[in-house]
Amino acid sequence: MKAQExxxxxxxxxxxxxxxxxxxANFKGQDLSGADFSKADIRSASFTxxxxxxAxxxxxxxxxxxxxxxxQLLLIAVIAAVAGVLQGFAGxxxxxxxxxxxxxxxxxxxxxxxxxxxxxxxxxAAISFQxxxxxxxxxxxxxxxxxxxxxxxxxxxGLLFSIYIGWRVLKEDEKFGILxxxxxxxxxxxxxxxxxxxxxGATFGxxxxxxxxxxxxxxxxxNFTHVCWKQANQLNRARLGSxxxxxxRVRKLLSEHEKGYKQDFTGxxxxxANLSGVTLEQxxxxxxxxxxxxxxxxxxxxxxxxxxxxxxxxxxGARLTGATLEAWNIDSTTTxxxxxxxxxxxxxxxxxxxxxxxxxTTPTRCFNRATSRNSSKKCLMRCKFSCAMV
Numbered sequence: 001m002k003a004q005e006x007x008x009x010x011x012x013x014x015x016x017x018x019x020x021x022x023x024x025a026n027f028k029g030q031d032l033s034g035a036d037f038s039k040a041d042i043r044s045a046s047f048t049x050x051x052x053x054x055a056x057x058x059x060x061x062x063x064x065x066x067x068x069x070x071x072q073l074l075l076i077a078v079i080a081a082v083a084g085v086l087q088g089f090a091g092x093x094x095x096x097x098x099x100x101x102x103x104x105x106x107x108x109x110x111x112x113x114x115x116x117x118x119x120x121x122x123x124x125a126a127i128s129f130q131x132x133x134x135x136x137x138x139x140x141x142x143x144x145x146x147x148x149x150x151x152x153x154x155x156x157x158g159l160l161f162s163i164y165i166g167w168r169v170l171k172e173d174e175k176f177g178i179l180x181x182x183x184x185x186x187x188x189x190x191x192x193x194x195x196x197x198x199x200x201g202a203t204f205g206x207x208x209x210x211x212x213x214x215x216x217x218x219x220x221x222x223n224f225t226h227v228c229w230k231q232a233n234q235l236n237r238a239r240l241g242s243x244x245x246x247x248x249r250v251r252k253l254l255s256e257h258e259k260g261y262k263q264d265f266t267g268x269x270x271x272x273a274n275l276s277g278v279t280l281e282q283x284x285x286x287x288x289x290x291x292x293x294x295x296x297x298x299x300x301x302x303x304x305x306x307x308x309x310x311x312x313x314x315x316x317g318a319r320l321t322g323a324t325l326e327a328w329n330i331d332s333t334t335t336x337x338x339x340x341x342x343x344x345x346x347x348x349x350x351x352x353x354x355x356x357x358x359x360x361t362t363p364t365r366c367f368n369r370a371t372s373r374n375s376s377k378k379c380l381m382r383c384k385f386s387c388a389m390v
Contacts, residue, residue: 003027010035023065033198042192044068048217049196056203063211068190075186172236172248188213188239195241196220203228210234215241225272226294229254244269253278310334 003025006017010032018038025045033053037060044065172180188211196217209232214222224243229235232255235245245251250268253260253275260280265288272292282302290310295318302322312333319340330336 001025044190044192046193047197048193049219050194051198052194052202053198054201055199057207058203058205060204060207062192062207062209064191071190075189184237184239187211187237188215194222196222198223199227200225201227204232205230206233208233210237212238214243214245215239225292226274228274228276230257231255244271244273315339 001017001020001022003022006020006022006025007027007030009017015034016036017040018036020037020040022037022045023041023043025042027050028046028048029050030047031051032047032055033051034055035052036056038056038058040057040060042057042060043063045062191211191213193213195213195215196219200223205228214224216222222241222243224245229245229251235251235255236248240246240251245254247268249263249265250270250273253263253265254273257278260278260283262282263280264284265280266284266286268285268288270293271289273290274294275298276294276296277298278295279299280303281299283300284304285308286304287307288305288309290305290308290313292312293310293314295313295315297317297319298315299319300323301319303320304324305328306324306326308325308328310328310330313330314335316335316337317340321341323341
């Protein structure tokens with residue numbers, strides 16, 4: 001299906017594009033809010049600066065078309081050739097400096113110089129002591145063989161070092177962060193692009209996202225508010241720009257909901273994240289940023305939310321039994337409806353009428369957030385936790 005056909009159908013009111021073949025389609029700047037692209041093939045499609053609020057990409061296949069894979073391979077070959085030329089040039093410069101008795105060289109220069117020196121010494125020694133004989137010729141060949149072996153060993157060591165660097169990049173070692181950024185940008189070249197798109201409330205559950213571009217566009221930033229990433233595949237191979245998904249802990253939590261149990265998210269940026277139904281039991285969220293986050297039915301039993309920033313967060317139906325909420329930051333925009341909390345050890349202090357009337361009599365239900373704008377008193381409750389309400 002071509003982009004024009006899909007846009008015509010969308011304008012006519014159709015929202016179902018499941019299983020559609022949209023490879024290479026161009027939807028730049030288009031309004032496709034609420035569209036269902038489940039199981040669609042969107043490889044190399046462009047949704048740059050598009051409005052995709054509430055759109056579904058469940059089990060969609062994003063990434064590269066085959067022709068773009070070939071382009072990338074050719075580009076890598078060119079880069080390798082250029083690197084080889086530069087290495088040869090560097091070797092020539094090193095040899096020049098070695099011959100001119102300058103020892104301000106890099107590691108390659110030192111190795112090349114030592115091999116060159118040993119080779120010359122061996123050749124001259126063979127000729128000096130044995131003359132131009134068959135035996136001398138054999139010694140010279142031996143010297144060249146040793147030099148070749150040394151050169152091969154150096155090249156092999158360089159290969160192993162390159163493999164190690166690649167492995168550390170895949171492991172997201174901060175020391176190789178620049179290489180990772182460059183590698184992901186190259187891998188996303190020609191891939192599916194969501195750069196600058198409004199993805200508020202969109203769903204990428206079980207979607208294949210390798211070589212997909214989520215970075216900001218020149219015109220606008222990509223909006224990731226309340227996006228569902230549950231079981232998204234190869235999200236770590238996508239270009240994620242400056243989003244909260246750059247943090248490996250956050251990315252793993254949002255894509256693997258059960259991975260939050262007893263994990264440390266101290267200081268993590270979860271602003272606008274969709275944490276609905278996520279297991280954060282006994283997790284540490286000290287000083288974490290939860291502003292504008294969606295935490296409906298989230299399991300936070302025994303979690304530590306000390307000094308967490310939760311302004312405008314939605315905790316509807318969250319389970320907070322045993323949670324530590326000391327000094328957390330909430331206000332009237334924070335939704336605290338039908339929270340599940342063990343009240344067996346609670347001691348009420350300074351509870352205003354609006355809040356008191358909202359407290360349930362059942363021991364497993366805590367309170368609804370006070371709705372009155374005039375409510376300024378704080379509700380402090382102690383039940384293996386402390387919480388502050390404004």
